Amino acid sequence: MLATALLSACATAPPPATRWSLVVHGGAGVIERANLTPEVEAQYRAAMQRALNTGGAILDRGGSSLDAVEAVIREMEDDPLFNAGRGAVFTAEGRNELDASIMDGRNRGAGAVAGLTRTRHPISAARAVMERSRHVMLIGEGAEAFARSQNLEEVDPSYFFTERRWQQLEQNLRANNLPIPPRPANAPPAPRAEFTYPDDHQFGTVGVVALDSHGNIAAGTSTGGTTGKRWGRVGDAPIIGAGTYAQNGVCGVSATGTGEFFIRVGVARDICARMQFRHESAQQAADAVIAEVGATTNASNEAGDGGVIVLDGRGRFAWAMNTPGMYRASLSAGGEPVVQIFADEE
Numbered sequence: 001m002l003a004t005a006l007l008s009a010c011a012t013a014p015p016p017a018t019r020w021s022l023v024v025h026g027g028a029g030v031i032e033r034a035n036l037t038p039e040v041e042a043q044y045r046a047a048m049q050r051a052l053n054t055g056g057a058i059l060d061r062g063g064s065s066l067d068a069v070e071a072v073i074r075e076m077e078d079d080p081l082f083n084a085g086r087g088a089v090f091t092a093e094g095r096n097e098l099d100a101s102i103m104d105g106r107n108r109g110a111g112a113v114a115g116l117t118r119t120r121h122p123i124s125a126a127r128a129v130m131e132r133s134r135h136v137m138l139i140g141e142g143a144e145a146f147a148r149s150q151n152l153e154e155v156d157p158s159y160f161f162t163e164r165r166w167q168q169l170e171q172n173l174r175a176n177n178l179p180i181p182p183r184p185a186n187a188p189p190a191p192r193a194e195f196t197y198p199d200d201h202q203f204g205t206v207g208v209v210a211l212d213s214h215g216n217i218a219a220g221t222s223t224g225g226t227t228g229k230r231w232g233r234v235g236d237a238p239i240i241g242a243g244t245y246a247q248n249g250v251c252g253v254s255a256t257g258t259g260e261f262f263i264r265v266g267v268a269r270d271i272c273a274r275m276q277f278r279h280e281s282a283q284q285a286a287d288a289v290i291a292e293v294g295a296t297t298n299a300s301n302e303a304g305d306g307g308v309i310v311l312d313g314r315g316r317f318a319w320a321m322n323t324p325g326m327y328r329a330s331l332s333a334g335g336e337p338v339v340q341i342f343a344d345e346e
């Protein structure tokens, strides 16, 4: 009798709870309470919550971490709040040049693109490079031609234009005594009043790391880079091992910040190596490597700044930053969403 009862209990018992985790960033920088109006702060918090909803829904129905990473980043690329896709910062020549990368922790497959000007969703171009080419990184015209050959959506470059980023460019060029280029073709006419987003530092790069219920980790990052960049400058976001990394059983990382320092420190791979070989926790590794970024200087004696989001092989998340803020959010199966902006939020 007991045996029968046990048997039928087993037969009808639900499958073991699916475990998945998701962590998202929307860029780090000089994000201070005094600089954010309640309306703008609410917009960012809502956008981060949307990112959790989108990624969480995919992971919760057993979808792959790669699909979750791509879907969340596509949505953020379409959101003018973020420095990725629509809303990207401008180069000194007044163009939007977009970089992205994605990595599959199952086999360390990776794809990256840099300097796109027409592909609506750079993260999908990066995924296509990973899945449908023999290469890891494509740049400029060639990358765009490849994206076109994969039937990815193309837009007129003016699609990426936002007044906020244009005014940021003008401020940046004026401060550096550089000429201000004409407004891009097809951009809306200049408004009469200055735009009211009071940020004077570029931020808003987006990144996602996910662990799915099959145990697979994926990570992706997408950005317009840094305001007023010149000479084909490329930052860390499309560099595997700097801005993005994923390795099943070990870690997933996406970074944001002054890319030059993240490339030099090899941030994403270094965090994973610490976790793999020194058995540091995600938090210990993230803190140590962000401290290294902050201790690294360039020829102008500027130190690196920015932040990272990290998942370990079991989906425990960590984040770290040395900036006053980073838009960030996390969610795990059955857990409560966490959305934070300022560095001192707990």
Ligand code: ASP
Pocket: 027, 028, 202, 203, 204, 205, 223, 224, 225, 226, 234, 235, 236, 237, 255, 256, 257, 258, 259, 260
């Ligand atoms: N890391 C990006 C870059 O250097 C910018 C950012 O994250 O804000 O291109």
